[in-house]
Amino acid sequence: MYFAKRNSEEPEIVIENTVVYACESASCNGWMRKDFASENYVCPMCGSQLIEEVRELPKIQTDFNSFK
Ligand SMILES: [Zn+2]
Numbered sequence: 001m002y003f004a005k006r007n008s009e010e011p012e013i014v015i016e017n018t019v020v021y022a023c024e025s026a027s028c029n030g031w032m033r034k035d036f037a038s039e040n041y042v043c044p045m046c047g048s049q050l051i052e053e054v055r056e057l058p059k060i061q062t063d064f065n066s067f068k
Contacts, residue, residue: 014059021050033057 023030023043030045034052041050 011061015056016059017054018057018059020053020055020057022053022055024049024051 019034020031021034021037021041023046025043025046025048028043028046028048030043030048031050032044037050042048043050
Protein backbone atom coordinates (compact mmCIF):
# COMPACT_ATOMS: atom_id res chain seq x y z
CA MET A 1 0.00 0.00 0.00
CA TYR A 2 1.13 3.50 -0.75
CA PHE A 3 0.37 6.26 1.63
CA ALA A 4 0.84 9.84 0.57
CA LYS A 5 2.90 11.33 3.29
CA ARG A 6 3.37 14.95 4.04
CA ASN A 7 6.78 15.85 2.80
CA SER A 8 8.65 17.04 5.86
CA GLU A 9 11.45 18.29 3.63
CA GLU A 10 9.18 20.86 2.11
CA PRO A 11 10.71 24.27 2.64
CA GLU A 12 8.57 26.27 4.96
CA ILE A 13 7.63 29.75 3.94
CA VAL A 14 9.18 32.34 6.17
CA ILE A 15 7.51 35.70 6.33
CA GLU A 16 9.78 38.55 7.13
CA ASN A 17 9.55 42.29 7.16
CA THR A 18 10.94 43.42 3.85
CA VAL A 19 11.77 46.93 2.78
CA VAL A 20 10.16 47.68 -0.54
CA TYR A 21 9.69 50.68 -2.75
CA ALA A 22 6.03 51.09 -3.56
CA CYS A 23 4.65 53.32 -6.28
CA GLU A 24 3.14 56.51 -4.94
CA SER A 25 0.42 56.47 -7.57
CA ALA A 26 -2.89 55.29 -6.16
CA SER A 27 -3.86 53.82 -9.52
CA CYS A 28 -0.72 51.75 -9.84
CA ASN A 29 0.28 48.61 -7.95
CA GLY A 30 3.90 48.78 -8.94
CA TRP A 31 6.49 48.04 -6.30
CA MET A 32 9.85 46.34 -5.97
CA ARG A 33 11.97 44.92 -3.24
CA LYS A 34 14.68 47.25 -2.09
CA ASP A 35 17.23 44.54 -2.77
CA PHE A 36 16.20 44.48 -6.41
CA ALA A 37 15.65 48.18 -6.90
CA SER A 38 17.81 50.01 -9.34
CA GLU A 39 19.48 53.25 -8.39
CA ASN A 40 16.68 55.22 -9.96
CA TYR A 41 13.78 54.84 -7.57
CA VAL A 42 11.00 55.22 -10.05
CA CYS A 43 8.13 52.87 -10.73
CA PRO A 44 8.96 50.47 -13.59
CA MET A 45 5.30 50.48 -14.60
CA CYS A 46 4.37 54.14 -14.67
CA GLY A 47 7.48 56.11 -13.83
CA SER A 48 6.08 57.67 -10.67
CA GLN A 49 8.15 58.15 -7.57
CA LEU A 50 8.58 55.19 -5.24
CA ILE A 51 7.97 55.42 -1.52
CA GLU A 52 9.96 53.27 0.86
CA GLU A 53 7.84 51.11 3.11
CA VAL A 54 7.96 47.82 4.98
CA ARG A 55 5.82 44.86 3.98
CA GLU A 56 5.57 41.33 5.25
CA LEU A 57 6.70 39.16 2.38
CA PRO A 58 7.84 35.57 1.99
CA LYS A 59 11.55 35.36 2.42
CA ILE A 60 13.37 34.58 -0.79
CA GLN A 61 15.14 31.28 -0.56
CA THR A 62 18.44 31.24 -2.36
CA ASP A 63 20.53 28.21 -3.05
CA PHE A 64 23.74 30.13 -2.91
CA ASN A 65 25.09 33.05 -1.00
CA SER A 66 24.75 36.02 -3.30
CA PHE A 67 25.73 38.69 -0.86
CA LYS A 68 28.57 40.84 -2.07
ZN1 LIG B 1 3.59 53.01 -10.71
